[in-house]
Amino acid sequence: MSAGHMTLIKGLIDSSFQDPQGKSFQLDTREVLIDHGALSAAGEVALRYARPGLALLVADENTFEAAGDPVAESLDKAGFGMSGVMLEGEDGDPPLADEANLRAVQENINDEVTLVVAIGSGSVNDMAKLASFHAKKPFITVATAPSMNGFTSRIAAIIRGNIKRTEVCHAAKAVIGDLNVLCAAPKNLVRAGFGDLMSKPVSSACWKLAHLIKGEPFSQRPYEITSGAFNDVRARALEIGDRDPHAIRCLFEAIILSGFSMSIAGSSAPASGGEHLISHYWDMTALRDKRRKNLHGEQVGIGTLLTATLYQKLADLDVDQFDAASILADYPDIDQFESDIRKAHGDFADFVWPQAKAKYLPREQKLKEVEGVLRDWKKIWGQLAPMLEKPARLRGDLEGVGAVISIDELGIDRQEAYRALTRSKDIRSRYTVLDLAADLGLLEQLADETLLDSGVLGV
Numbered sequence: 001m002s003a004g005h006m007t008l009i010k011g012l013i014d015s016s017f018q019d020p021q022g023k024s025f026q027l028d029t030r031e032v033l034i035d036h037g038a039l040s041a042a043g044e045v046a047l048r049y050a051r052p053g054l055a056l057l058v059a060d061e062n063t064f065e066a067a068g069d070p071v072a073e074s075l076d077k078a079g080f081g082m083s084g085v086m087l088e089g090e091d092g093d094p095p096l097a098d099e100a101n102l103r104a105v106q107e108n109i110n111d112e113v114t115l116v117v118a119i120g121s122g123s124v125n126d127m128a129k130l131a132s133f134h135a136k137k138p139f140i141t142v143a144t145a146p147s148m149n150g151f152t153s154r155i156a157a158i159i160r161g162n163i164k165r166t167e168v169c170h171a172a173k174a175v176i177g178d179l180n181v182l183c184a185a186p187k188n189l190v191r192a193g194f195g196d197l198m199s200k201p202v203s204s205a206c207w208k209l210a211h212l213i214k215g216e217p218f219s220q221r222p223y224e225i226t227s228g229a230f231n232d233v234r235a236r237a238l239e240i241g242d243r244d245p246h247a248i249r250c251l252f253e254a255i256i257l258s259g260f261s262m263s264i265a266g267s268s269a270p271a272s273g274g275e276h277l278i279s280h281y282w283d284m285t286a287l288r289d290k291r292r293k294n295l296h297g298e299q300v301g302i303g304t305l306l307t308a309t310l311y312q313k314l315a316d317l318d319v320d321q322f323d324a325a326s327i328l329a330d331y332p333d334i335d336q337f338e339s340d341i342r343k344a345h346g347d348f349a350d351f352v353w354p355q356a357k358a359k360y361l362p363r364e365q366k367l368k369e370v371e372g373v374l375r376d377w378k379k380i381w382g383q384l385a386p387m388l389e390k391p392a393r394l395r396g397d398l399e400g401v402g403a404v405i406s407i408d409e410l411g412i413d414r415q416e417a418y419r420a421l422t423r424s425k426d427i428r429s430r431y432t433v434l435d436l437a438a439d440l441g442l443l444e445q446l447a448d449e450t451l452l453d454s455g456v457l458g459v
């Protein structure tokens with residue numbers, strides 16, 4: 001199966017794609033090396049993308065310990081000089097993807113730097129990726145954990161002023177995944193990578209939904225790229241939990257493909273729907289409320305169980321008796337809507353409002369949209385059903401790998417989970433299943449039922 005993924009990865013690297021304006025482009029990533037002992041090839045790989053000047057290594061204490069020395073040795077042999085920046089978190093936590101850490105990388109990129117090398121995943125990768133993009137320097141990444149899909153995507157997540165957002169940048173020219181390192185990664189990081197990938201059915205469905213209801217561009221190719229990999233990964237949940245090398249390879253390849261699907265679509269939509277909004281919302285409120293910070297993929301796994309359950313509840317509705325005009329009887333005008341949003345989001349209101357506003361429609365237009373949704377209800381579900389998965393099955397997969405399956409394990413209480421279900425739709429202009437439920441006037445009622453039935457409340 002892995003041979004199939006690598007063939008697909010190589011084929012995509014060699015392909016040309018078209019953006020929505022018809023302009024052809026290739027993936028930024030030219031090379032993916034996954035092997036035992038791959039770290040020792042770092043210098044050789046680097047020479048293909050940069051002249052041997054100064055390489056800036058970006059890592060944190062743990063990631064440098066996992067892979068730093070062999071990478072530095074290999075770069076040295078290839079003729080690179082080196083400087084380094086060690087990102088730090090608070091109180092021994094991993095570093096955040098925030099402005100201070102971005103600045104720390106930026107301040108170390110001078111004229112002599114010919115290459116930026118991330119040694120890490122998560123924040124280390126994202127900060128090195130963003131800083132190298134702004135400085136127009138070639139960037140390669142050495143993954144130390146299969147924990148997220150940002151190695152090969154053209155976006156980076158960053159927290160600016162307590163607000164988490166994604167910004168457009170470039171993807172790594174080369175990704176090096178040493179299986180000895182990836183298999184030794186902490187179990188919670190491996191499970192998080194699995195959790196992030198498990199969002200595929202619901203994120204795909206949200207992308208399709210935005211296409212059907214809002215006319216957003218949807219393309220089949222990015223959707224298909226990760227479908228096979230998703231099935232292979234879930235079939236190996238137990239082995240991934242045990243960090244079996246073949247299974248970890250399979251997970252890492254799927255992560256690479258997931259990043260490619262976003263690069264090809266020109267948007268994070270193939271891998272990020274309502275479940276990701278829930279996770280982003282918790283990232284924001286965790287900072288504000290000084291709650292524990294969880295791994296992205298852990299939160300996405302829970303978000304996936306929630307939105308998969310919400311999808312099921314909506315799919316089960318009999319909308320024959322629904323009447324758009326009655327549903328919208330209390331539909332707010334724009335001023336009322338703004339005041340509702342500001343009240344609901346408090347300190348975040350200035351950030352949230354432009355996003356929420358972008359999705360707002362005047363009453364007449366909203367009425368037409370909801371009438372259309374009700375009229376096309378069966379057609380819409382006919383298209384979504386093949387993409388979706390039963391929540392119980394997804395839960396079984398997450399359990400299989402040993403991932404977090406209750407909000408309790410995330411330090412999130414029921415009220416905060418309810419708030420995420422009902423309010424995270426406001427933080428991004430993207431249309432998702434959360435908006436569909438809201439447009440039918442059912443989000444609050446279904447949020448309660450969803451919390452109960454998804455099983456995330458624990459026992």
Ligand SMILES: [Zn+2]
Pocket residue numbers: 149196271276296300
């Ligand atoms: Zn994600």
